[in-house]
Amino acid sequence: MGTLTATLTLNDTTTFSDVLNFSTSKALTTGTPSQGLTKQTITTADNQELVDNGVSGVFYFYAKNNDSTNFVILQTTASEQYARLSPGEFCFFPVNDGNGLEARADTASIELEYAFFKKG
Amino acid sequence: MATTTATISISSGDLIPGSNLSVNASSTLMKAGLTTGLTQLRTGYESIATGTEFRLGPLATETSGSVHDIASWVYICNKATDDTYYIDWGIHETMIGRLYAGDWMFIPWNASDDDAEIEIEAQNGTQTIEYAFFASDLVLPTAAS
Numbered sequence: 001m002g003t004l005t006a007t008l009t010l011n012d013t014t015t016f017s018d019v020l021n022f023s024t025s026k027a028l029t030t031g032t033p034s035q036g037l038t039k040q041t042i043t044t045a046d047n048q049e050l051v052d053n054g055v056s057g058v059f060y061f062y063a064k065n066n067d068s069t070n071f072v073i074l075q076t077t078a079s080e081q082y083a084r085l086s087p088g089e090f091c092f093f094p095v096n097d098g099n100g101l102e103a104r105a106d107t108a109s110i111e112l113e114y115a116f117f118k119k120g
Numbered sequence: 121m122a123t124t125t126a127t128i129s130i131s132s133g134d135l136i137p138g139s140n141l142s143v144n145a146s147s148t149l150m151k152a153g154l155t156t157g158l159t160q161l162r163t164g165y166e167s168i169a170t171g172t173e174f175r176l177g178p179l180a181t182e183t184s185g186s187v188h189d190i191a192s193w194v195y196i197c198n199k200a201t202d203d204t205y206y207i208d209w210g211i212h213e214t215m216i217g218r219l220y221a222g223d224w225m226f227i228p229w230n231a232s233d234d235d236a237e238i239e240i241e242a243q244n245g246t247q248t249i250e251y252a253f254f255a256s257d258l259v260l261p262t263a264a265s
Contacts (some may be wrong), residue, residue: 036141082236092227
């Protein structure tokens with residue numbers, strides 16, 4: 001359906017005696033369904049499904065926590081927690097076929113910016 | 121102060137009808153509490169044989185954070201070039217994602233307990249991964265007496 005170019009850059013000039021300057025990039029072929037960039041309020045009330053585990057395929061998933069105070073938990077649709085996005089932090093990874101992805105705010109509702117794209 | 125900055129760029133000219141996609145985000149990798157930067161870094165390559173479960177990073181009990189509830193970040197890239205090769209990755213016995221040849225990922229990881237370790241398994245052939253692990257409070261093993 002389209003091509004997505006994802007690039008990660010890691011840079012550090014202060015922590016170590018040597019400079020860390022690293023970049024990786026990959027052109028990803030994507031298919032359907034895909035969800036373009038959107039914003040969603042994630043509450044503490046329940047687990048909120050972002051990627052449906054009933055839809056087959058591997059999905060490249062991007063998310064950023066736009067809240068300034070509170071973190072959000074990412075987990076499988078079987079409620080297995082695996083990541084915590086603090087305020088302002090982002091992540092990018094492929095979600096496996098059948099796993100799905102849910103989010104749940106911990107302390108108070110947060111605004112999550114996210115998108116996902118099916119691997120083509 | 122330790123300041124490791126992670127920046128992501130996601131772009132496409134043909135994915136979204138009527139507009140180009142251009143996402144840019146940046147954040148500093150911080151310890152829990154968001155006031156101090158992460159200072160411990162493990163990087164390298166690992167060759168993982170087909171069908172073997174490989175643990176990347178420490179167990180929770182190999183860290184000294186508050187109840188091991190520390191902030192960490194993990195970067196993994198599958199360096200395979202054969203499109204049929206992939207690695208499955210997950211937390212303990214729960215599969216989370218799949219990295220095909222050339223794919224990469226960058227996620228926060230919370231080492232809440234020894235059953236929250238990162239596991240990787242290669243499929244269809246031995247594969248090399250490139251990794252970077254940003255953490256705090258890693259504890260070196262004591263020398264055998």
